[in-house]
Amino acid sequence: MATPRRTSRDIRSESRLDVLHAVLVAGETTRNEIARTTGLSPSTVATIVGELIAEGIVAETKLTVGRVGRPTATLTMNAARGRVVGIDVAETYVRAVMFDAALNQIASVDDPRDEHVLDAGTVVEGIGSALDNLLRQGGVTRADILGVGIALPGLVQGVSGASGVVPHWNWDRVELVHLRDRLGLPLIVDNPLKVIATAELWLGRGRYCSSMATINLGTGVGAGIVLESRILRGATNSAGEWGHSLLVLDGRRCRCGRHGCVEAYVGAPGIQQTLREIEPGHPLADLTMQRDFIRAMADAAGLPDPDPAVKKTIERTAYYLGSALADLVAVVNPEIVTLTGWTTWALGEYLLPATRARLIDQAPGRAAADLRLEVSTVRGNIVATGVAAIALERFLTDVGLLTTRIPITL
Numbered sequence: 001m002a003t004p005r006r007t008s009r010d011i012r013s014e015s016r017l018d019v020l021h022a023v024l025v026a027g028e029t030t031r032n033e034i035a036r037t038t039g040l041s042p043s044t045v046a047t048i049v050g051e052l053i054a055e056g057i058v059a060e061t062k063l064t065v066g067r068v069g070r071p072t073a074t075l076t077m078n079a080a081r082g083r084v085v086g087i088d089v090a091e092t093y094v095r096a097v098m099f100d101a102a103l104n105q106i107a108s109v110d111d112p113r114d115e116h117v118l119d120a121g122t123v124v125e126g127i128g129s130a131l132d133n134l135l136r137q138g139g140v141t142r143a144d145i146l147g148v149g150i151a152l153p154g155l156v157q158g159v160s161g162a163s164g165v166v167p168h169w170n171w172d173r174v175e176l177v178h179l180r181d182r183l184g185l186p187l188i189v190d191n192p193l194k195v196i197a198t199a200e201l202w203l204g205r206g207r208y209c210s211s212m213a214t215i216n217l218g219t220g221v222g223a224g225i226v227l228e229s230r231i232l233r234g235a236t237n238s239a240g241e242w243g244h245s246l247l248v249l250d251g252r253r254c255r256c257g258r259h260g261c262v263e264a265y266v267g268a269p270g271i272q273q274t275l276r277e278i279e280p281g282h283p284l285a286d287l288t289m290q291r292d293f294i295r296a297m298a299d300a301a302g303l304p305d306p307d308p309a310v311k312k313t314i315e316r317t318a319y320y321l322g323s324a325l326a327d328l329v330a331v332v333n334p335e336i337v338t339l340t341g342w343t344t345w346a347l348g349e350y351l352l353p354a355t356r357a358r359l360i361d362q363a364p365g366r367a368a369a370d371l372r373l374e375v376s377t378v379r380g381n382i383v384a385t386g387v388a389a390i391a392l393e394r395f396l397t398d399v400g401l402l403t404t405r406i407p408i409t410l
Helices: 008-026 031-038 042-054 120-138 173-183 192-203 268-278 290-301 308-332 342-362 382-398
Strands: 058-064 072-077 083-089 093-100 105-112 145-151 187-190 212-217 221-227 336-340 372-375
Touching (some): 008 042, 008 072, 008 382, 031 042, 031 072, 042 058, 083 382, 120 145, 120 173, 145 192, 173 187, 187 192, 187 382, 192 212, 192 221, 192 336, 192 382, 212 308, 212 342, 221 308, 268 308, 290 308, 308 336, 336 342, 342 372
Parallel strands (some): 083 145, 145 187, 212 336
Antiparallel strands (some): 083 093, 093 105, 212 221
16 A cells, blocks of 8 residues: 655644644743744744634743743643543443543543443443533533544554454444444544553653553553654554464464464453463452452552462563563564553552563563663553544544544544
């Protein structure tokens, strides 16, 4: 497939996005500071800031009078411009988060899901119910919402093709249209891996480096990858499915149908399988809900005298994770790898040291010589934050400021 030629309109759009990011990251800034940060010319920055002010996205808040020349205006994101919503749909929960236009969190709703109920109608209604509850909690109506972003687990493909999500859901465009009709708002749908990369790029470590990988650890695992400050999507938006790369030849069966995938060893069910192998009769081995299992593992690991089987399970999981990350680092060669997701928040402090040691030991040559492995600094729900940022991009596209190519826009 030929790479679309970048037009002058695309270049202008990228410059607007650079300016927008600079204002968002700084909190308060000036036109001159934006020019220094982005490398854009002062005249280009002045023009773009004028466009963003005219659309109500950026606001001038105060004037600083210097000794020489005209007063300098301070710029911020116009938080009052409207609200955006990010919804993280996982196998075990639906979390809906409302943000203002500066991506400050305002309200959130967290509804548990029965991970064994997979029919599309139930999932769609759960998403709609979470949004309704969020609007009530936030004290706003649909008219106040600029857009909604939803992250669906699995492969979310482009507008022209079907959208396949996690195994056994098997959604297509029909289910997505039902979802749009249930929500009644401008909607984008994307893959969680692209979403966490967006959050890291806008609000996390991606602000300071041009190449990175953000690893999501939960029921499944995957990598949001940024190369040369751009999110890697691939030909069909499926880049980053590192969780389904091979870790163990002819190893455990993965839910994707293959054997030996990374996910089968470092996803939450894989971690539980490791515990079963270490101590088959362990009381945590038979917990049926994944989040309960991971929380119980964290509680047991944090005891003054940690459970030996739990400790060994975490050590072995770190061994698997570090080995798998070494392969990713060999291919992508990022400046930094960050860990995120609900397994990371629970077990990260126990996993990180041994994972880092294994990664450095296994990475070929000098691929990991200067690599940093850290827990993501994007707090709250990184998936909801990232998909809300994409929803904000979609709004800016709708008003003609950006030419962002979003996978599924409804």
